[in-house]
Amino acid sequence: xxxxxxxxxxxxxxxxxxxxxxxxxxxxxxxxxxxxxxxxxxxxxxxxxxxxxxxxxxxxxxxxxxxxxxxxxxxxxxxxxxxxxxxxxxxxxxxxxxxxxxxxxxxxxxxxxxxxxxxxxxxxxxxxxxxxxxxxxxxxxxxxxxxxxxxxxxxxxxxxxxxxxxxxxxxxxxxxxxxxxxxxxxxxxxxxxxxxxxxxxxxxxxxxxxxxxxxxxxxxxxxxxxxxxxxxxxxxxxxxxxxxxxxxxxxxxxxxxxxxxxxxxxxxxxxxxxxxxxxxxxxxxxxxxxxxxxxxxxxxxxxxxxxxxxxxxxxxxxxxxxxxxxxxxxxxxxxxxxxxxxxxxxxxxxxxxxxxxxxxxxxxxxxxxxxxxxxxxxxxxxxxxxxxxxxxxxxxxxxxxxxxxxxxxxxxxxxxxxxxxxxxxxxxxxxxxxxxxxxxxxxxxxxxxxxxxxxxxxxxxxxxxxxxxxxxxxxxxxxxxxxxxxxxxxxxxxxxxxxxxxxxxxxxxxxxxxxxxxxxxxxxxxxxxxxxxxxxxxxxxxxxxxxxxxxxxxxxxxxxxxxxxxxxxxxxxxxxxxxxxxxxxxxxxxxxxxxxxxxxxxxxxxxxxxxxxxxxxxxxxxxxxxxxxxxxxx
Numbered sequence: 001x002x003x004x005x006x007x008x009x010x011x012x013x014x015x016x017x018x019x020x021x022x023x024x025x026x027x028x029x030x031x032x033x034x035x036x037x038x039x040x041x042x043x044x045x046x047x048x049x050x051x052x053x054x055x056x057x058x059x060x061x062x063x064x065x066x067x068x069x070x071x072x073x074x075x076x077x078x079x080x081x082x083x084x085x086x087x088x089x090x091x092x093x094x095x096x097x098x099x100x101x102x103x104x105x106x107x108x109x110x111x112x113x114x115x116x117x118x119x120x121x122x123x124x125x126x127x128x129x130x131x132x133x134x135x136x137x138x139x140x141x142x143x144x145x146x147x148x149x150x151x152x153x154x155x156x157x158x159x160x161x162x163x164x165x166x167x168x169x170x171x172x173x174x175x176x177x178x179x180x181x182x183x184x185x186x187x188x189x190x191x192x193x194x195x196x197x198x199x200x201x202x203x204x205x206x207x208x209x210x211x212x213x214x215x216x217x218x219x220x221x222x223x224x225x226x227x228x229x230x231x232x233x234x235x236x237x238x239x240x241x242x243x244x245x246x247x248x249x250x251x252x253x254x255x256x257x258x259x260x261x262x263x264x265x266x267x268x269x270x271x272x273x274x275x276x277x278x279x280x281x282x283x284x285x286x287x288x289x290x291x292x293x294x295x296x297x298x299x300x301x302x303x304x305x306x307x308x309x310x311x312x313x314x315x316x317x318x319x320x321x322x323x324x325x326x327x328x329x330x331x332x333x334x335x336x337x338x339x340x341x342x343x344x345x346x347x348x349x350x351x352x353x354x355x356x357x358x359x360x361x362x363x364x365x366x367x368x369x370x371x372x373x374x375x376x377x378x379x380x381x382x383x384x385x386x387x388x389x390x391x392x393x394x395x396x397x398x399x400x401x402x403x404x405x406x407x408x409x410x411x412x413x414x415x416x417x418x419x420x421x422x423x424x425x426x427x428x429x430x431x432x433x434x435x436x437x438x439x440x441x442x443x444x445x446x447x448x449x450x451x452x453x454x455x456x457x458x459x460x461x462x463x464x465x466x467x468x469x470x471x472x473x474x475x476x477x478x479x480x481x482x483x484x485x486x487x488x489x490x491x492x493x494x495x496x497x498x499x500x501x502x503x504x505x506x507x508x509x510x511x512x513x514x515x516x517x518x519x520x521x522x523x524x525x526x527x528x529x530x531x532x533x534x535x536x537x538x539x540x541x542x543x544x545x546x547x548x549x550x551x552x553x554x555x556x557x558x559x560x561x562x563x564x565x566x567x568x569x570x571x572x573x574x575x576x577x578x579x580x581x582x583x584x585x586x587x588x589x590x591x592x593x594x595x596x597x598x599x600x601x602x603x604x605x606x607x608x609x610x611x612x613x614x615x616x617x618x619x620x621x622x623x624x625x626x627x628x629x630x631x632x633x634x
Contacts, residue, residue, distance in 0.1 A: 023134065026152045027127045034123035034159050037445050041115045041169045045454040048311060049172040052079045054100050055109055063105030070097045074265045081581045090264035095216040096175040114171045121177045122159070122168050128184040129387065130155040135191045136234050153394035153434070158387060162306040162444040166380045169452035170311075175217040176383040182213035183220045183384070187227050190245050194237055198244070207248035214256040219384050222362045224253050229361075233354045272372070274545075275511055276471055279315045279376045280368075290321040290328045292368045295377045297331025299363075302379065303389040306441070309379060309448050310462040314471035316510060318376035351395050359388035393437070400430050455479050463503075470511035474520065477503035481524050500524050515545040522554060531558050549578040553585045560592050568592045583612035587619045594626070603630055 046055060059066035059078035070078065075091040100114070107113040133151035158164070167173030189206035193199065210227075213220035227249055231237060272278035280288045295318060302309075310317075321328045342356035366373050366381035373381075451461040459476040466472040477500040484496030501524055507517040522537030535558045541551040556571035569592050576585035590605035606623040613619060 023130075026130060026155075030126040030130060030152070030155055030159060031123045033156065034126055035119055037160055037442050038119045038122065038168055038449060040446060040449045041119065041452065042112055044111060044115055044169065044449070044452050046109075046111050046171065047452050047455050047458050048170050050111075050114075050170065052076070053097055053172045054104070054114070057097065057100075060097055060100045060104055063101055066101050067098050070094045070101060072263050074263065076265075090260070091218075092260040092264035093175045093215070093217050095212060096172075096178055099174065099178070100171075111171065114174075115169075118168055118171055118174055118177065121174065121181060122164075125177055125181045125184065126155045126159040128181055128188070129158055132184045132188045132191075133391075135188050135195070136230065138195065147395070147398050150391075150394050150398050153397055154387070154390045156438060157390040157393055157441070160438055160441040160445055161303075161386060161390065162309060162441055162448055163302060163379050163382050163386055165309065165445055165448045165452065166311055166378075167383045169449050170380075173380060173383075176219075176380055178216035179213050179220045180384050180387075182209045182216060183223045183226075186210040186213060187223060187230060190227050190248075191231070191235070193245065194231060194235055194241070203244060203248050206245075207252040210249065211252040211255055214252070215259075218260075219362065219365055221253060221256070222365055222384075224249055225361050226358060229357055230354070233349045274515075275315050275513070276516075277374050278372055279318075279374075280372060283320060287320050287322060289369075290323045290325070291318065291376065293332050293335065294318070294321045294325070294328045295331075295368070296335050297327065299377060299382060300331075300334065303382065303386060306444060308465050309444075309451075310465035310472075311379070311458065312462050312466040312469045312472045312475070313375055313377045314466075314469045315376070317466045317469035317472070319468070352392060355388040355391045355395070358391075359385045362388075397430065397434055397437075400433065456483065468510065470507040470514055470517070473503045473507040473510070474514065474517045477501070477507065477517070477520055481520060481527070484524070485527060494528070497524050497528055513544050515541040515548055515551070518544070519548065519551045519554070522551070526554065526558070531561055534558055547578050549575040549582055549585070552578070553582070553588060556585070556592075557588050560588060560595065563595065565592045565596055581612060583609040583616065583619065586612065587616075587622070590622065590626075599626060599629065602626060 051057075053075075054060055057078040058081060059069045059073070062069070066078070071094045075093045075097060078097070099117070103110070103114060103117065130151045133154055137147060137150070167176040186206050186209035189202055189209060193202040193206060196202075210220065210223060213223065228242070228246065231242060231245070273281055275281055280291070283291070295313075298318070323329070323332075338356055339360070342353045342360070345353035346357075363381070363385040364370065366378075368376075451458050455475070456479045459472070459479055463472050463476050480496045480500035480503065484493045484500065487493040487496060501521055504517040504521045504524075508514050511517070518537045518541040522534045522541065525531070525534035525537060535555060538551045538555040538558065541548050542555065545551070552571050552575040556568040556575065559565070559568035559571065569589060572585040572588045572592065575582065576589070579585075586605045586609035590602045590609060593599075593605060594602035603623070603626045606619060606626055609616070609619045610623040
């Protein structure tokens with residue numbers, strides 16, 4: 001009897017060792033695969049919104065010294081430098097900014113280092129998803145005994161899915177990665193607390209990770225519901241035993257909401273009239289919700305077939321829809337069918353029901369249903385919800401061995417059959433299906449990463465993918481203008497400037513009240529020394545946006561060129577009052593007063609400009625020259 005008991009213990013220990021070895025293999029494989037798929041981003045520069053959170057963020061540029069200010073301000077404050085935020089709701093995501101500040105102290109503005117850290121964090125997220133799903137199913141040995149490969153396949157699909165390139169290849173997307181990473185670690189710890197001896201340390205760590213997730217990005221607040229739902233689906237636990245978990249979740253959430261209320265520009269009731277920040281402006285209520293429902297269908301299609309990818313879904317890449325359009329009706333029917341499946345199967349606690357509920361809850365916060373998020377849709381909004389799709393797809397693949405699929409028997413795999421049979425499925429048909437999905441997703445991800453090399457490559461690619469977006473045309477026009485400014489060849493420079501004007505004119509055809517596009521046209525005409533055309537463009541921008549400080553200041557500069565100094569002074573004074581931290585109006589005021597031979601006032605305004613921006617070479621040079629004249633009048 002004793003010998004038999006000893007053998008059972010020995011066998012159990014052997015199984016545990018094999019499981020641990022298998023888990024380590026899968027974790028290493030996920031880590032390596034992440035770097036293989038995203039290694040080509042290491043050569044990429046900063047792109048898109050990286051300036052907002054890194055290169056143009058005054059707190060991040062202070063390095064470690066800026067961390068206190070990052071935690072005590074809205075996340076856009078360091079970029080806006082106190083100017084008005086045109087996006088309602090505010091942003092309080094200090095954790096990713098803190099990571100950028102630490103990087104800046106260590107490496108300076110080094111995009112390669114930032115890209116490496118993004119890949120590393122994404123690899124850790126893939127490993128965390130695997131660990132989470134292993135923990136989730138640990139208490140379901142009978143019900144889900146056939147899902148041996150589910151955690152690995154789900155994590156692998158998540159890593160290679162092309163929809164995630166925006167979050168990983170764009171350094172700014174680290175807020176998405178950190179938020180989901182800490183959310184997944186948090187729910188794993190909460191499950192561990194429920195499964196094992198109730199350890200207060202585990203409970204504290206779980207709630208702390210949840211707080212870190214929310215401090216990374218607000219989306220993590222949806223785990224307030226995800227954690228209890230996952231526990232109910234996959235555990236048999238009484239309310240009394242779950243009460244400490246719920247208290248920990250509530251505490252972490254309240255701390256985050258308090259910090260956000262204190263430090264973020266948190267109002268969501270501001271009416272935004274700029275189409276680029278409120279794409280539904282001017283629509284009827286029916287048009288708004290029909291368009292939102294249409295985007296739901298487009299999101300689902302992107303999950304299944306992520307072929308055409310773009311960072312730009314601004315007006316009117318997504319056209320205005322009504323409830324009579326076929327696309328809206330089809331999307332609504334699909335959504336209702338999917339929701340019905342989830343509701344019907346809730347009592348049975350099926351995997352499909354859990355996955356659908358997870359998607360609905362995590363997607364709700366970015367869906368535009370409850371508040372406008374600033375754009376019709378965005379691929380990064382699927383970052384957290386896409387886990388549900390990967391889970392359902394992996395679940396379907398895991399069920400395939402129970403069906404007869406022999407149509408692929410003629411295909412010979414180049415990989416070792418022992419490896420495939422040992423770590424995946426013994427049926428060749430299942431191997432082919434899995435390899436096809438993972439291979440095609442990986443290839444699409446790898447190719448898409450090249451588009452994120454810099455703004456010019458990204459906006460050029462996405463102009464092709466988003467031809468109906470005013471923002472897409474304006475974005476590439478801005479890059480053409482910058483390329484022209486950097487060019488040393490006059491012919492090439494003029495070519496860039498003409499392209500910039502052409503693209504911005506297309507932007508205002510789509511969005512006639514696009515003030516930034518008119519402003520950019522004005523800047524290009526100034527560079528080409530066509531002052532009359534520049535003035536017309538700046539006046540249009542000011543007519544649309546009367547408090548547009550840049551346009552007011554540049555119109556003032558045009559008047560300085562024409563020696564209309566009083567008009568220039570009036571406009572630059574208005575610009576300086578709109579944005580007191582903007583140095584250029586003071587620099588222009590200094591130049592205007594110098595032309596009026598008022599050296600003391602000129603010196604005063606150049607000094608103000610220099611104090612605000614000591615690194616601007618022309619301003620510093622003018623200030624030093626005037627200072628020298630005043631000190632040595634002879």
